[in-house]
Amino acid sequence: MLEIRDIRTSYGKIAALKGVSLDIREGGLTCLLGPNGAGKTTLIWTIAGILRAQSGSMTLDGEELTGLKSHTIVGKGVVTVPENRLVFPEMTVRDNLIAGAFSRRKDKTGVMADLEDVLQRFPRLRERASQEAGTLSGGEQQMLAVGRALMARPRVLLMDEPSTGLAPIIVEEIFAIIGQLRDEGRTIFLVEQNAHMALDYADHFYLLEQGHVTFGGRPGEVDHEELIAQAYLGARKAS
Template sequence: MLEIRDIRTSYGKIAALKGVSLEIREGGLTCLLGPNGAGKTTLIWTIAGILKAQSGSMRLGDDELAGLKPHQIVEKGVVTVPENRLVFPEMTVTENLVAGAFSRRRQKGDVAEDLDAVLDRFPRLRERASQEAGTLSGGEQQMLAVGRALMARPKILLMDEPSTGLAPIIVEEIFEIIGQLRDEGRTIFLVEQNANLALDYADHFYLLEQGHVTFGGDPATVDHDDLIARAYLGARKAS
């Protein structure tokens, strides 16, 4: 669905992405693994238009995303669930969800239907619909961030470290939600530090090291321990 070719992104003179190429496949969960500082969040921000690529191509079907502004990329159907949730803390749960449909604000009837569907999906959000988002637990805020993204009717969900700062039992719950979305045929690009869980849910994965994609494949065909050792310890597991 989304083809990324030779993307290069820098912070000033510091090159963060050094010619990244990968594909986010339609109707599946593609996972990006790598150590801290590898450029994973930089790639999410580049796809989302928050950072501008110096060169390269990001094609969604016939549309070129490179060079578009963030709101234009959302309108094309590429929507981000950011790291640390970033909900609007002084707005209610309902107001946060409606904000996610800003690009569809003229479709009032459809937005109302989608709001009801999201609240059905996340009963705890329905219970707290009039509550300020900043008073929710971390897990509830993560559900809200996912629900807010769904309100945009995304073609692709970009999910950046959804397990950050959450208790293990809540992480499992969040991944069950991610698995449900994948099973519904949604296209997901997941950046995640919890490699074991991510590989359990992924249909395809890539390894990013120092701004380069160094490996990619089907999680079922690789030794997970070996891959995780390479991704987070910088070396292959001793044989």
């Protein structure tokens, strides 16, 4: 569905992405793994239009996204759940969710129907609908960030480090939600530091190291332990 070809993105003179190419397949969960500083979030921001690529192309079902503004990319169905949630802390849960549908604001009937669907999916958000988002726990804020993204009716859901800062039991709950979305046939691109958890849910994954894709394949095709040790620790697993 989403094709990334030879994307190069820099911060000033510092090259963060050095010709990244990968495919995000329709109706599955594609995962991007890699150590800190590899360029994973930079790729998310580039796809979302927050950062502009110096070269390369990004196409959604053949339609060029490269160079478009971020709100236009959202309107085309590529929606981000950002790292650290980034909810609007002084707005209520309900208003945060409605804000996620800003690209559809003229469709008031559809937005209200989707709001009900999201609240049904996340009962804790319904219980806290009139509560300020900044008073929620980290796990509840992550649910809110996912719900807010769903309000945009995404064709591709970009998820950046959803486990960051959460207790292990909450991480399991968040990944159960991600798995449910995958099982519904949604197209998900997951950037995640928790490699073992991510690989339990991924249909396809890539490894990013120092701005380059160094591996792509399906879970089960390789020795994950060795691959992760090499990528994250710079060493091969002891035999």
